[in-house]
Amino acid sequence: MALPWPDLPFLLALARAGTLSAAAQMLKVDRTTIARRIEQLEESLGEALFDRLDGSYSLTPFGRRIFAAAESAEQDLLFLEKSDDGRQARGRKIRVSLSEHLLLTLADCFRSFMLENPDIILELTATDRLVDLGRFESDVALRITRAAPRDLMATRIGRPVFALYRRNGCDGAGERYIARPSEDQVPRYVLKYAPRAELGIAVDGIVSARELIAQGFGVGVLPRYFADRDPRIECCSGRLSDAGFALFIVLRPEQQRLTRIRQFVDHVQRYLTGMPGLDTAVSPPADR
DSSP states (O other): OOOOGGGHHHHHHHHHHOSHHHHHHHHTSOHHHHHHHHHHHHHHHTSOOEEEETTEEEEOHHHHHHHHHHHHHHHHHHHHOBOTTSSBOOOEEEEEEEOHHHHHHTHHHHHHHHHHOTTEEEEEEEOSSOOOGGGTSOSEEEEEESSOOTTSEEEEEEEEOEEEEEETTOGGGGGEEEEOTTOSSOOHHHHTTOTTOEEEEEOSSHHHHHHHHHTTSOBEEEEHHHHTTOTTEEEOSSOBOOTTOEEEEEEOGGGGGSHHHHHHHHHHHHHHTTOTTEEOSOOOOOBO
């Protein structure tokens, strides 16, 4: 199947923007031009590329395949472009969504990837919000969740090892428990190691919880791969329940066709395999 290349920029823009108006703004044309070029493209290919609903456009399964081919061609062309001084242009981009504590944990991983792939730009978004990969909000997501997302390609890396932490040398911190907002009492597995613990403060986010622990607010539960790097705090328990959570690398199925995406996923997976505090094997029993 021969692709009509002149129409592909309109496909890319509409898939990424989701509406005719936003795509038109991206390409600096009017929205009727976008609509006309998409209709021409669908007619030439003989199949619908988008589902239309209340002014929003989302790719059909066939559209996803065409989008992946178009994006791959776009990135290859960017790679071949030269800057004014003759150096290779830095045009290939990978958008990565992950929580803040994972960004901090993987900083060295991202640095080494950039050194090995100087032509690729990493765009990192630190958020706990589950971005919509189907709407192209990101290329790759690193998620800690109980189950692999449906309709996406998810690689299970391992299960986080959780433990109780306190400020270094601060035994009295065990009288207060730094809870998650959803908790209204001290969990039994915490009381096992801090029997006098009472609810003292609740905070959303692993990085914020670590900072409160380091400041002596109390004890709190953290993933070991993140907490053990901080000399201000110390582990004061055995392994705690992970509640079935695991770390996944997630992307759209068609993204695996892109060389830069495969390179990035492979690099991150190698870095995480065997990381202390991340169980990539069968997990031993944990306190509940």
